[in-house]
Amino acid sequence: xxxxxxxxxxxxxxxxxxxxxxxxxxxxxxxxxxxxxxxxxxxxxxxxxxxxxxxxxxxxxxxxxxxxxxxxxxxxxx
Amino acid sequence: xxxxxxxxxxxxxxxxxxxxxxxxxxxxxxxxxxxxxxxxxxxxxxxxxxxxxxxxxxxxxxxxxxxxxxxxxxxxxxxxxxxxxxxxxxxxxxxxxxxxxxxxxxxxxxxxxxxxxxxxxxxxxxxxxxxxxxxxxxxxxxxxxxxxxxxxxxxxxxxxxxxxxxxxxxxxxxxxxxxxxxxxxxxxxx
Numbered sequence: 001x002x003x004x005x006x007x008x009x010x011x012x013x014x015x016x017x018x019x020x021x022x023x024x025x026x027x028x029x030x031x032x033x034x035x036x037x038x039x040x041x042x043x044x045x046x047x048x049x050x051x052x053x054x055x056x057x058x059x060x061x062x063x064x065x066x067x068x069x070x071x072x073x074x075x076x077x078x
Numbered sequence: 079x080x081x082x083x084x085x086x087x088x089x090x091x092x093x094x095x096x097x098x099x100x101x102x103x104x105x106x107x108x109x110x111x112x113x114x115x116x117x118x119x120x121x122x123x124x125x126x127x128x129x130x131x132x133x134x135x136x137x138x139x140x141x142x143x144x145x146x147x148x149x150x151x152x153x154x155x156x157x158x159x160x161x162x163x164x165x166x167x168x169x170x171x172x173x174x175x176x177x178x179x180x181x182x183x184x185x186x187x188x189x190x191x192x193x194x195x196x197x198x199x200x201x202x203x204x205x206x207x208x209x210x211x212x213x214x215x216x217x218x219x220x221x222x223x224x225x226x227x228x229x230x231x232x233x234x235x236x237x238x239x240x241x242x243x244x245x246x247x248x249x250x251x252x253x254x255x256x257x258x259x260x261x262x263x264x265x266x267x268x
Contacts, residue, residue, distance in 0.1 A: 011241045015215060017222050046247055048189045049197035050216035055109045057102055065101050065122055072130050073090040 001025045006036050014043055093133055096141040097126065103195045104145055110194070111153045121156070125149040146191045193256055200250040201243075208243035211236055 006029050012018045013026045030037045104125065108118035125148050129136075136144055189197075201209065214220040214228060215236075222240075226233045 011244060012222075012237065015222070015240075017237075042248065042251070043244060045189045045193060046197055046244055046251075047216055049194040050201060050212055050247075051219075052110060052189075052194065053217075054198065055106060055115075057105045057109075058115070061105065061115070061119055062101055065105065065119065065126075066098060068123055069097050069101065069126055070094060072126055073093040076089070 001029045003029075003033060003036055006030070006033075007039070010036075010040060010043065014040065014047060089133065092138075093130055096136075096138070097129065097145065100142050100145050103142060103199070104149060106198065107146055107149060107191045107195055108153075110191070111149075121149065121153060124156070125152050128152060142195065143192050146195065150191055193251070196251055196254060196256045197247055200247040203250075204243050204246060208239050208246075211239045212243055215240055 006013075006026055009018055009022060009026060013023060018026070030040055101122070104122050105118055108121040108125075109115065112118045112121055125145060128148050129145055132148070201212065204212070210229060211225060214225040215222070220228065222233050222236045226236045229236070
């Protein structure tokens with residue numbers, strides 16, 4: 001399998017959506033190709049990041065933190 | 079005297095300019111560490127205090143990386159301070175081991191916080207139909223087939239949207255050279 005071929009199926013591979021034969025071919029390529037291995041690891045981290053729960057910050061909390069920042073800066077106690 | 083006042087104003091302006099645009103990302107990251115709104119607010123405030131004290135040693139580049147590194151170290155120190163007396167009383171040990179379970183330790187975040195923050199920001203700029211697919215596949219672990227059924231679109235559309243969405247995020251990371259920042263680490267900042 002070439003790098004270009006691996007990139008075509010990379011996402012589906014990481015999502016566990018390719019058949020066993022293709023998965024083995026991709027894994028074999030990744031074992032011997034540092035560039036594709038790196039791309040794969042970045043996409044794994046992107047997936048992990050996207051899988052993390054998200055919070056919409058309360059505007060009041062952000063306003064309070066902004067005030068805290070301004071007060072801290074104005075205090076001159078660096 | 080006037081000179082001192084000018085210096086103070088410069089410091090004040092510099093700190094606000096560096097920090098204010100990053101507060102939302104800081105709070106989101108703090109929440110990922112603590113999973114508690116009040117503790118997240120505390121962690122951000124403690125991070126800001128440390129950042130302000132270290133301001134004269136900061137070169138002004140990559141403020142987000144600087145602030146999130148301070149936050150990571152602050153969070154590790156907070157966790158360490160909370161754990162030493164765990165073994166004092168067996169009953170309390172159990173209670174507190176629940177209190178400080180895996181969801182509240184620094185290991186909660188499995189990806190570099192800066193990387194994660196950039197991914198989240200890039201995700202928010204994606205079209206809604208891209209985000210919907212990501213939410214189902216990445217956040218809720220749906221298969222492509224399940225996602226397609228849920229959204230009423232062909233599996234090919236799910237694949238196309240998902241792959242394009244992740245590639246867009248990847249491009250943003252490349253543009254911002256986020257990988258470089260990760261490899262730099264930044265453990266020296268406290």
